[in-house]
Amino acid sequence: MRTLAFNIFFFLATFIYGLSCLICSLIPGRKALMGALKRYTKIMVWGMRRIGGMDIEVRGKANIPASGPVIIASKHQSYGDGFVIFSQFEDLSFVTGDHLEKFWGLKRILTKMNAVVIDSCGGSDSQAKMEKQAAAVRTEGRRLLIFPEGHLSRIGTHHRYRKGVWHLQQDFNCPVIPVANTLGQRWNQSDWAKFTGKAVVEFMEPIQPGLDKEAFMELLQDKIEGQSIALLDLENLGALNPADIGKEEENHVALAKRLAREEKAV
Template structure:
């Protein structure tokens, strides 16, 4: 019961903090993209810091965090892994659903940081447009983060990896740095309960450009799923948890 109360208090304060941080940084963010990034990093840091002392959830980043222009295909289990990856990367550019652009605070800052919005059902067209923007220099170099399964996936659930990641890998010709996580065990897709423990995002060994699309997708899925399963097991997750 105590952890439930702590979880609800945590969610309440994090919800209030979002517009507060957004308003505080708005003057800087309006005139500088650096201000928009600073605001979102500050909010992510606040959520991770308060999670540690309020709900007993510590956030840990493992592996070598890429600094240059790379493709970052990540396992996506909850909003927590978004914040952890964003906070860790120097200049993350997320590929996300277009509907997010219309959400309060988050949408306005996403536009300011030139996040890459994708129409559902039109992913191929969106990737083509994104590639054109990159080549034309309209987007500053950064780490392009894509969720290869296209959505949040709860631990223990199998969802196929989408071909969009392979298209980016092939066309960009950049090194790929996959990311595994166990965040969904502590911060689920749905519900209010937040579990104490250590949530991890792990940057895995780079995959150099040059593989065929099929070979790349097989390697990516195998490495991300294996590493994520290992992190879940380390956290104490079992398949019985997937049924709850």
């Protein structure tokens, strides 16, 4: 019953606030739209806690610089990730996959938000587009959220980390804040089933500019994956299958596109 109640709440709130955001996107400037999005994410986090029974704890906000640009690089295993992280900031831009643009009205909202919309399966074209779109975010000194895996991963597993986050740090010349979380135990990917219990989102110490690409990517993945595993609640598994812990997977769409690129390059 709790799962059903939360899912009804989720779809109703998303429909209502989706229309509200679409209307706000017609108003000049970003303030009205960002205010509506902030209210939406806060009510969703309220619903996750009060209706879904998810005991969400946010840790490490002191690690986020008080001002200036910063890149938030987060583990991505639940629709709830974006709600919780977005609700912690007054004005947050984010990198998202182009699959969202197929939904009616979302393309306009994403454009008005200055969201960085790319092919989430990667590639050189995707990197160039991301760097171009991120220029406005960098100029305004805002915070930028990116999910380095590019896709939702099943709780306990991870995808191959994409190097776009390193290129962004090179462009922004700012800290990257790794974010570990265990929300997937309570709301795995976009699954219908929800589970009660503890979930932690932790902002960790920033990675400063200066590392080469390979060293940066290894450190970022080690920090995010290592802490996400360390935070898992092994006494209340929820959606977690312990046999999945530490597994690397590849999204089937990403796999097909990668193989096509490799075949073209031969």
